[in-house]
Amino acid sequence: MQTELTQISCTAFVGGESIAKGSLQHVVATVKDTLDDEEIARLLIFNDLTGKPIDIDFRGKTAEVLQRLSDLAGHTADAEESKQPSRRVGRPKLGVVSGEVTLLPRHWDWLKSQPGGASVTLRKLVDEARRSGKYESEVRAAQEASYHFMTAMAGDFPQHEEALRALYAGNRDRFYQLIDDWAPGIRDHIKTLAENAFIKEET
Structure with missing residues (x-):
């Protein structure tokens, strides 16, 4: 840390x-x-x-x-x-750590019926959710970082609110156009922070 x-x-x-x-x-x-x-x-x-x-x-x-x-x-x-817990349960040498999961009976019944059992199925579901959510997470993180910096350093700049709307709408061209006349140091840093706000989801 x-x-x-x-x-x-x-x-x-x-x-x-x-x-x-x-x-x-x-x-x-x-x-x-x-x-x-x-x-x-x-x-x-x-x-x-x-x-x-x-x-x-x-x-x-x-x-x-x-x-x-x-x-x-x-x-x-x-x-x-x-x-951190003082005792790690599971198979730490293999990178496997035990934890508590609370589900309803119908959830356990479904998990146990899947190939590989509950643990394998849960790991697959988590990995799939992480992959599908990566795009949204990167975009959201870039939007939030840009928002915080813009609010602190460019809150009184012309077209600030319009630029924020373009940022959250994912309109890269409009966003760049609106901030083009801003102080170069601030403008360029905003572009760096906002880079992932306009990435396209991989198909």
């Missing part, structure tokens, strides 16, 4: 200009070493996966800022570890 927190991909902006991109740890160190206090006060760092801003305490020297970030990551990792 510590690695995930400090290494998540993010982008830093001062005004409409992108001034650093990379892992959170890299971006924090870069902006701390290159920006003055006034610029840091106007700084916004965004998670590239979610489009949401990340709050960082920039007080002190670079080493102190990075240490606080590392400590935060460690606390998060400890909290996640405490949620």
Whole structure:
């Protein structure tokens, strides 16, 4: 978890200009070493996966800022570890972990009648659902990331609402047309975030 927190991909902006991109740890160190206090006060760092801003305490020297970030990551990792069950049931060496499933009798009857039994059938059903839902999940994630970033950085830009409607309608050409005159740094980052919002489902 510590690695995930400090290494998540993010982008830093001062005004409409992108001034650093990379892992959170890299971006924090870069902006701390290159920006003055006034610029840091106007700084916004965004998670590239979610489009949401990340709050960082920039007080002190670079080493102190990075240490606080590392400590935060460690606390998060400890909290996640405490949620994990202390005993794993199943066949862990084979990657099989047992869990509880609650179904009605008719569901169990149907599962038991399938070739391979209940466990094999459930695994097949889950895999099929994951495959069929991958397209919708990618589109939805790209839409949400774009929405969060656009709301934070382009909420007062012209045709903002129209651009959001085009985004959720999946109209790539209209979306690009509406944001074309926006600040280049912001516009280009939006295009990156929105890339999967316009993917076509594979047939």
